[in-house]
Structure formats: C-alpha cells, structure tokens
Amino acid sequence: MSTKASRAAARLMISPSVILLLGWMLIPLGLTLYFSVLRYNLLMPGDNPFVGFENYSYFLTDPGFTAAIWNTLALVLGVLVITIIGGILLALLLDQPMWGQGIVRILVIAPFFVMPTVSALVWKNMFLNPVNGLFAHLFKALGLEPFDFLAQAPLLSIIGIVSWQWLPFATLILLTALQSLDSEQLEAAEMDGAKPLSRFWYIMLPHLARAITVVVLIQTIFLLSVFAEILVTTNGGPGYASTNLTYLIYVQSLLQYDVGMGSAGGVVAIILANIVAIFLMRMIGKNLEA
Amino acid sequence: MARAVKTQRKALNTAIAWGVGLLIFFPILWTILTSFKTEAEAIADPPVWFNFHWTLENYVTVQERSNYFRHFWNSVVISVGSTLIGLIIAVPAAWAMAFVPGKRTKDVLMWMLSTKMLPPVGVLVPLYLIFRNLGLLDTRTGLVFVLTMINLPIIIWMLYTYFREIPSEILEAARMDGASLKEEVIHVLMPMAVPGMASTVLLNIILAWNEAFWTLNLTAAKAAPLTAFIASYSSPEGLFYAKLSAASTMAIAPILIMGWFSQKQLVRGLTFGAVK
Incomplete structure (x- = not known):
C-alpha cells in the first residue's frame, strides 16, 4: 500500500522525534562516560586530568556504595512484594459484585496521583512524627511508647510510603487483567467442583502472570530511581541507613560537587537499570507482534 | 433463598x-x-x-507568605507546555508509524521506549552542567525542555497504540474519493483520533505535574513548581501541619480530579500497551 513517496514522507515525519531523542540520549550519556574518567571537582578549579578507572574504584569501594546497593535492593524488593500481593488481593476484592464499586475504585487509585513530595511530607509529619503524628497518638492511646519511625526504621518507613504510592498502580493493572478473564472458564471450573483457592491458583494466577510481570518490570524501573521520598523524609540517613543508589549519586555530584565520582556512579546506575530494561523490552516487544 | x-x-x-x-x-x-x-x-x-x-x-496564609500561586502557575506552565510541545512532535511520528509502517518501525519504537529506561540520575551531572552553562538552571524553559524529552516516548507510544486501532480502510476509502493528505488528516483521521489524543494529554500532564527528580534538582526559588515548593516544607519551623496540609491539598486537588477521569487510559499509557 505504501508508495515510495509516502515512505519518504513518513520518514520525514518521524525524524524530529528520532533526532531529539537521539540527542537527549547520546549527549548526556557521552558526557557522563567522559566525566567518569576525569578527576573533576567543581570546588577545585583547574585541569581535569584523565585518571582512568580511579573514580570507579573509589565509588565501588566506598562504604556508602555497599550500603546503597543493599538499600536499593531492599527498597525495590520490599515495595514489589507488598504491592504485588496487596494488588492481587485488592484486585480480587474489587472484582466482586458490590455497591458503589466505582467510588471504591476511585478511593483506591487516589494515592497514585499524589505528588511524591506531598505524600512523603504528609506521612513524615502527620503520621510518623514521634510527637504529633497520628501513629504516636494511637500508640499512646493503646498505652505503648511512641515509636520514632524515621529514626528507628528509616528504610522500612520509606518502603511503606512508596508502597502506598504504588499499590494503586499494581491494583489497577491487575484488575484490568482480571476483568479480561473469560468468566465461562471460571464457571466451568466451579461446576466441576473446583474450590475457590484452586480456581485462583490454576486459572486466575496463570492468567495474571503476564500482568504481574509487567507490573514488576515497570515498577522496578521507577523504584530504582526513588529520590524525592528520601530527600524530604530522611536525607538518606541516619548515616547511610536509607541512602539508595540514586540518592548517593545525587549527594556525590550536587552536594559534594564531585563530577567525576558522580558520573562514575551514574554509569553504574545505568548498567543496573539496563539489566532490568532488557527483560522489560522483550515483554513489550513480544506484545507488539501480537 | x-x-x-x-x-x-x-x-x-x-x-x-x-x-x-x-x-x-x-x-x-x-x-x-x-x-x-x-x-x-x-x-x-x-x-x-x-x-x-x-x-x-491556612490557605490565605500560605498564599501570602510564599506566593503560592506563582509556584502553582509554574506547575501549570511546565506540565501543560511540555505536554503540548511533546504532542506536536509526536503526532506526525506516531501517525507515520501507525499508517506507513516500514521494516524498521518496530525497532524505532522499541528504541524510543529504551530511552525511558535510562535512570535520570545517570545523566544528572552532565545535564546539570549543561543547564548551568546555558543559564537554564531554575528556568521554566529548561524544565519544559527536560519534561518534553522525558515524556516524548510515552506520548508517541500512546498515540501509536490509539492510531493503530483506526482502521486504515477508512483512510484508503477517503483517498479513493480523492481526498488530499491534508483533508484526510483533518476530516477523517482527527475526529477519530481526538479521544486517544485527549487521554494522552491528560496522562502526560499528570506525569509532568508530579515529576519530582528533575524539578527538584534543576530549580531553586524562581521556577520551582509545586513539587519543589512543597519540598521546602521539609524543614520544620514550629507548628505548621495545617499550612502544609493547605499547600498540599491545593497541589494535589487538580491532578486528583484529572486522574480520576483518566484512570482507564492510565493502564494503557503506563504499560506501553502491554496491558489493555
């Protein structure tokens, strides 16, 4: 159907997007790679000599790096487990017949639309604060000692806040997938005497597998880059207790002005994210052919 | 019973x-x-x-003490501006890929998506330095540019999946009847594409409004949108919960309402069509 002329026109229409995205990707990426092999600190003007992999070896042996890797892993896995299990349960619940389903759906989805700085600050002050927070009031009412969440369990608190933000996303996608399930199949299984649990295990879960994979991969991409929640609640502390990789690189480049080190960290972050990205791209690519 | x-x-x-x-x-x-x-x-x-x-x-105090509406306006300009510019760049590309697919269309789409996978912190340093040298730090222009580039792949993908659902037979029929390319786009394609474009716009305004990595790192006082302005409440100064709540309520209310309208498109937009 497409002629040579329409092909050429199509190419012309695509090229602005391609050129912009190519520039957006290659220029900063090239500079990051270049800076990562220089001794380059904004506080020390002068030459920026080539130092090979010095920045990388400093970055990778920094005690902050080991802590940040573990915290990043804990944050990503913790939020994934909570949102996937919670999301499946919520999706199953919302799929049942009930009154006011639309309104409940709206209530459940709402946290996803709250900007990260607002949700982090609201949780930090109005819920987790050891003196005036609602949890402190609740603990006192129950006769317990108030707990200083962000000082005693900073990473767990952040996992909680981020899970609250992402639970709606998982729920919404799993619910969408659940609703596309052929109800006849379920009814047939019910007629054959399959118990609810085995209906869930053998029919629903396999049907949801694809959606779960998509949720895992997309959330991982975003969760690797959690930043605002840490910045406004704990500043990565106490010590490195709640510093993830993104936050560590931010501290090194914009607070300590170490361009070389920050760039080396950036390259490490890109490599880690790419490992996840490869799997995600395969999933989406497969769907494109269907 | x-x-x-x-x-x-x-x-x-x-x-x-x-x-x-x-x-x-x-x-x-x-x-x-x-x-x-x-x-x-x-x-x-x-x-x-x-x-x-x-x-x-509290609402009055927040506005008086901190010029709240300037930050609100920054958010509006940045999110709407970046979405509209993105749309202008994306519509031709998505149209061409949906209706004149070539051998490499799929590769181009996948590559565009892959730019989304780049963690922002990986390019924080060079972008910060480029912005500093060009005088773009703490400007709305700079942020509009960054957010346009960040959301461009999502806009192209969403539009592409919507355009692909428009049967190309209709376009061919119009062409047979002697419609020019311009007429074909304005009278045939546009009316069918408007719902998809509207939800693309809605979702991207939401994403840009809530973006909190670049807005926090590239702005200070002048161009700060609400994400960055609200973050300034993280240093406590006595009793301020009610004021924090007022500032927060105004920051999330418009997006909450838009979000509820776009909840169905959210799934498609955020999974790049992998779950519909």
Whole structure:
C-alpha cells in the first residue's frame, strides 16, 4: 500500500522525534562516560586530568556504595512484594459484585496521583512524627511508647510510603487483567467442583502472570530511581541507613560537587537499570507482534 | 433463598471493600481535613475529626507568605507546555508509524521506549552542567525542555497504540474519493483520533505535574513548581501541619480530579500497551 513517496514522507515525519531523542540520549550519556574518567571537582578549579578507572574504584569501594546497593535492593524488593500481593488481593476484592464499586475504585487509585513530595511530607509529619503524628497518638492511646519511625526504621518507613504510592498502580493493572478473564472458564471450573483457592491458583494466577510481570518490570524501573521520598523524609540517613543508589549519586555530584565520582556512579546506575530494561523490552516487544 | 445469600455476600463485599478503600484513601482525607483546622487543632491529642472550627485561614496564609500561586502557575506552565510541545512532535511520528509502517518501525519504537529506561540520575551531572552553562538552571524553559524529552516516548507510544486501532480502510476509502493528505488528516483521521489524543494529554500532564527528580534538582526559588515548593516544607519551623496540609491539598486537588477521569487510559499509557 505504501508508495515510495509516502515512505519518504513518513520518514520525514518521524525524524524530529528520532533526532531529539537521539540527542537527549547520546549527549548526556557521552558526557557522563567522559566525566567518569576525569578527576573533576567543581570546588577545585583547574585541569581535569584523565585518571582512568580511579573514580570507579573509589565509588565501588566506598562504604556508602555497599550500603546503597543493599538499600536499593531492599527498597525495590520490599515495595514489589507488598504491592504485588496487596494488588492481587485488592484486585480480587474489587472484582466482586458490590455497591458503589466505582467510588471504591476511585478511593483506591487516589494515592497514585499524589505528588511524591506531598505524600512523603504528609506521612513524615502527620503520621510518623514521634510527637504529633497520628501513629504516636494511637500508640499512646493503646498505652505503648511512641515509636520514632524515621529514626528507628528509616528504610522500612520509606518502603511503606512508596508502597502506598504504588499499590494503586499494581491494583489497577491487575484488575484490568482480571476483568479480561473469560468468566465461562471460571464457571466451568466451579461446576466441576473446583474450590475457590484452586480456581485462583490454576486459572486466575496463570492468567495474571503476564500482568504481574509487567507490573514488576515497570515498577522496578521507577523504584530504582526513588529520590524525592528520601530527600524530604530522611536525607538518606541516619548515616547511610536509607541512602539508595540514586540518592548517593545525587549527594556525590550536587552536594559534594564531585563530577567525576558522580558520573562514575551514574554509569553504574545505568548498567543496573539496563539489566532490568532488557527483560522489560522483550515483554513489550513480544506484545507488539501480537 | 439463593438470592438472599447473594445479597448477603454482596453486602459483605461492599463493607470490606469500602473499609479497605477508605483506609487507603485516609492519608489524603486527613490532609484535606487538617487543611481546614487551626495549627493547634491539627496536632490535638486525641485528634479532632469533624467537630473543629472550619477555617480557610491556612490557605490565605500560605498564599501570602510564599506566593503560592506563582509556584502553582509554574506547575501549570511546565506540565501543560511540555505536554503540548511533546504532542506536536509526536503526532506526525506516531501517525507515520501507525499508517506507513516500514521494516524498521518496530525497532524505532522499541528504541524510543529504551530511552525511558535510562535512570535520570545517570545523566544528572552532565545535564546539570549543561543547564548551568546555558543559564537554564531554575528556568521554566529548561524544565519544559527536560519534561518534553522525558515524556516524548510515552506520548508517541500512546498515540501509536490509539492510531493503530483506526482502521486504515477508512483512510484508503477517503483517498479513493480523492481526498488530499491534508483533508484526510483533518476530516477523517482527527475526529477519530481526538479521544486517544485527549487521554494522552491528560496522562502526560499528570506525569509532568508530579515529576519530582528533575524539578527538584534543576530549580531553586524562581521556577520551582509545586513539587519543589512543597519540598521546602521539609524543614520544620514550629507548628505548621495545617499550612502544609493547605499547600498540599491545593497541589494535589487538580491532578486528583484529572486522574480520576483518566484512570482507564492510565493502564494503557503506563504499560506501553502491554496491558489493555
């Protein structure tokens, strides 16, 4: 159907997007790679000599790096487990017949639309604060000692806040997938005497597998880059207790002005994210052919 | 008998679902309520629920002390601006890929998506330095540019999946009847594409409004949108819960309303069409 002329026109229409995205990707990426092999600190003007992999070896042996890797892993896995299990349960619940389903759906989805700085600050002050927070009031009412969440369990608190933000996303996608399930199949299984649990295990879960994979991969991409929640609640502390990789690189480049080190960290972050990205791209690519 | 059991189960489902729903929504509800309290009522122990002196004082104070609406306006300019510019660049590309697919269309689409996978922190340093040298730090122009580039792949993908659902036979029929390319686009394609474009716009405004990596790192006082402005409340200065709540309520209200309208498109947009 497409002629040579329409092909050429199509190419012309695509090229602005391609050129912009190519520039957006290659220029900063090239500079990051270049800076990562220089001794380059904004506080020390002068030459920026080539130092090979010095920045990388400093970055990778920094005690902050080991802590940040573990915290990043804990944050990503913790939020994934909570949102996937919670999301499946919520999706199953919302799929049942009930009154006011639309309104409940709206209530459940709402946290996803709250900007990260607002949700982090609201949780930090109005819920987790050891003196005036609602949890402190609740603990006192129950006769317990108030707990200083962000000082005693900073990473767990952040996992909680981020899970609250992402639970709606998982729920919404799993619910969408659940609703596309052929109800006849379920009814047939019910007629054959399959118990609810085995209906869930053998029919629903396999049907949801694809959606779960998509949720895992997309959330991982975003969760690797959690930043605002840490910045406004704990500043990565106490010590490195709640510093993830993104936050560590931010501290090194914009607070300590170490361009070389920050760039080396950036390259490490890109490599880690790419490992996840490869799997995600395969999933989406497969769907494109269907 | 069976009907009674059904109604009972429905009532039980309703009760559980409403309970869970309200629990998840509670932090937002509490923020909205607190924004109408005095600072003393905001931290009262035991907490006051509805029986307090409702006041709009916090909203007035927030605006007077910090010029709230300038930051609100920054958010509007940055999110709407970046979305519209992105749309202008994306529509031709998505149109061409959907209706004149070539051998490499799929590769181009996948590559565009892969730019989304680049963690922002990986290019923080060079972008910060480029912005500093070009005088773009703390400017709305700079942020509009960054957010356009960040959301461009999503816009192209969403439009592409919508355009692909338009049967190309209709376009061919129009062409047979002698419609020019311009007429084909304006009279045939556009009316069918408007719903998809509208939801693309809505979702991208939401994403840009809430973006909190670049807005926090590339702005200071002047061009700061609400994400960055609200972050300045993280250093506590005495009693401020009610004011924080007022500032937060105004920051999330417009996007909450838009979000509820776009909830169906959210799935498609955020999964790049992998779940519909």
